[in-house]
Amino acid sequence: MKAIILKEFGSADNLQVVEVPTPEEIAENEVLIQVKAFSVNPLDAHVREIPEWWKLVSGSDVTEPYVILGWDVAGIVTKTGKNVTKFKEGDAVYGLINFLGRGNAYAEYVAAPESHLALKPENISFEAAASATMAAQTAWVSLVHYGNIKKGDKVVITGASGGVGHYAVQIAKSFGAYVVAVSSGENKDWVLSLGADEYVDYKTQHFEEIVKDADLVHDAVWRADESHLSRSLIAIKPGGTLLSLMVFPSPEFITAAKEQQNITVVRANLSDTPDKQGDIEAINALLSSGKIKSHVSGVFSMDEISKAHHQIETHSTVGKIVVTV
Ligand SMILES: NC(=O)c1ccc[n+]([C@@H]2O[C@H](COP(=O)([O-])OP(=O)(O)OC[C@H]3O[C@@H](n4cnc5c(N)ncnc54)[C@H](OP(=O)(O)O)[C@@H]3O)[C@@H](O)[C@H]2O)c1
Structure with missing residues (x-):
């Protein structure tokens, strides 16, 4: 699969799109998601630049040749772990995944615990759903x-x-x-x-x-x-x-x-939060009823990830920016 990797902490230009192995093993409580969109936050740029922030947010040192950033994801379930009850293959889902921890969302496929996800309301796009997360x-x-x-x-x-x-x-x-x-x-x-x-x-x-x-x-x-x-x-x-x-x-x-x-x-x-599941459900209800809407002001391709990071580093982004996969 294609993923955006970071080999060295530093500028936005250090982010690279490469081929990496698709996650094959998923945990019993996880689903595999074919990513349609992920959103970019000021925090992404911060952890990209400062190793101490990466450690704080991911909870670990970097021991691999590269890391994959990203926590805000929307996509289609392609596989379910054996204890998954909420979702089935083909469901459109979205969520803030493995935060604090390693999200790995800047990729074509990502595994995520079902408890971090909600069913995407039909009235909103993958871009809007990926935005309504962190x-x-x-x-x-x-x-x-x-x-x-x-x-x-x-x-x-x-x-x-x-x-x-x-x-x-x-x-x-x-x-x-x-x-x-x-x-x-x-x-x-x-x-x-x-x-x-x-x-x-x-x-x-x-x-x-x-x-x-x-x-x-x-x-x-x-x-x-x-x-x-x-x-x-x-x-x-x-x-x-x-x-x-x-x-x-x-x-x-x-x-x-x-x-x-x-x-x-x-x-x-x-x-x-004292109630992550309750938060997800409450936001999902507001999105479904149209009481809150995501404003997506910029859509980038994976190849334009540096541009997306430069935009978020202005600290004057309007609404949200997303990358479509
Ligand atoms: N505590 C947490 O758990 C947590 C979680 C997520 C994010 N955050 C933090 O929350 C902050 C906002 O995140 P974000 O994703 O919303 O960032 P963002 O998308 O970059 O938005 C920042 C906004 O701040 C406005 N702004 C800049 N200077 C301002 C000022 N002096 N007065 C009023 N508005 C001003 C900008 O508007 P103009 O273009 O109009 O200036 C821009 O729309 C960041 O600092 C982020 O790190 C904290």
Whole structure:
């Protein structure tokens, strides 16, 4: 089969399309998937570049001549392990597979545990399904499990035009929240069309000067340090919560926010969900009912993988980008 391999950590140009053996053995709880599409996340570029991140995410050192990246997959089941009950050959499935761990999704075939997958709703494409995986589950885990979002909450979503953010806007609306979306002005009409009630262009306005009474801020902006988190503390009312998707806030920052303002600050981690199966089912129901939709702004071929990685490294991708196989 064709797969995209990484022999050396480093730039996007290190990714190569080559022939590798198709997985033959699958575990009793796994299915083999003929991949139709996989999506690309900022994390993919991060682990491609930094070996320590690969180790953190995959849970192991590299002992083979190469690794295969990718966790977000959609495709057709071609084989089932003997304990598989949910799926049969020919089913169209999608999911975030083996995360944390080794996903191996950048390939024509990949094996995955059935518990990581859902049946693809008929009303959406493989590209849309492959998109609604890591990014959608992150938004769900952050808002629902860490944020305890409820009807009527005022929720500020930064990075609203990105992969995670565009699902976060739609998920928050599905709970009946009042959503203030923050992105750059060129995406204004589209972000409002996702259901946001209010819009802030971060290039010309400061959201914390406009909002002072948020219950939640869901912060999905790529930043290396916590300095910008302080801005969210101005926008949140006492008793509210700051959900940090990127920055790891220090214990001092967390304690000061609690003691001085009664604001809870958390690093929302996708992998820390108490109910992965429930998350998958909830997102699947929202996709099936059309309450959330994937916005796929770029479709690449396997040969264009470097281009896809260069795009995700801009940190200003609109919605999701996918690779079709
Ligand atoms: N904690 C977790 O478990 C977890 C899981 C997945 C992802 N993440 C993190 O979540 C973040 C978002 O991921 P993603 O897939 O959504 O990335 P993405 O697709 O690259 O989207 C990032 C978005 O942020 C917007 N943006 C950039 N600077 C901004 C600012 N100052 N204010 C408001 N919006 C701004 C960009 O819009 P413009 O073009 O308009 O600037 C872009 O749409 C990343 O940092 C990622 O590493 C965390």
